[in-house]
Amino acid sequence: MQKLPAIVLISILSLSGCAxxxxxxxxxxxxxxxxxxxxxxxxxxxxxxxxxxxxxxxxMLNPVDPSREYYVYTFQRRGKDIEEQRIIVYYEDGQMSHYEAQLMDETPAY
Known part of the structure; x- marks a missing residue:
């Protein structure tokens, strides 16, 4: 009789992680x-x-190298794969020198 509560408890715990x-x-x-x-x-x-x-x-800011700043945007549609957009802005002497952009085809936010 002691086995039944243990089996029920194990079943509940194993199912709690399921979607x-x-x-x-x-x-x-x-x-x-x-x-x-x-x-x-x-x-x-x-x-x-x-x-x-x-x-x-x-x-994101790099505390070791202040010559770069990171603008990152992520979007996850209803639990599916995460899409990412990343822009890195480079500075020389406090002024922007150039940027690199890895953009998404379309931004789903609008």
Missing amino acids: FPGVYKINVQQGNIVTDEELDALSEGMPRSQVHALLGTPL
């Missing part, structure tokens, strides 16, 4: 949404403060 069909999953977006127009407005020699006014606060 049941029909469970609603939300879209999850995080980070900086940067548009093509904002990227086009960037120009060489812009001060850091002007880049921040245009693109917003960078998501």
Whole structure:
């Protein structure tokens, strides 16, 4: 008789990690949404403060190398694969020298 409660407890614990069909999953977006127009407005020699006014606060800063700032945007549609957009802005002497952009085909946020 002692085995039945143990079996029930093990069954409940093993099923608690399963995803049941029909469970609603939300879209999850995080980070900086940067548009093509904002990227086009960037120009060489812009001060850091002007880049921040245009693109917003960078998501990641490198405390060891302040010559780079990272603008990252991720989007996950209802529990599926995570899509990522990454923009790296490079600075020399406090002014933007160039940027690298790895953009998504379309930004699902709008």
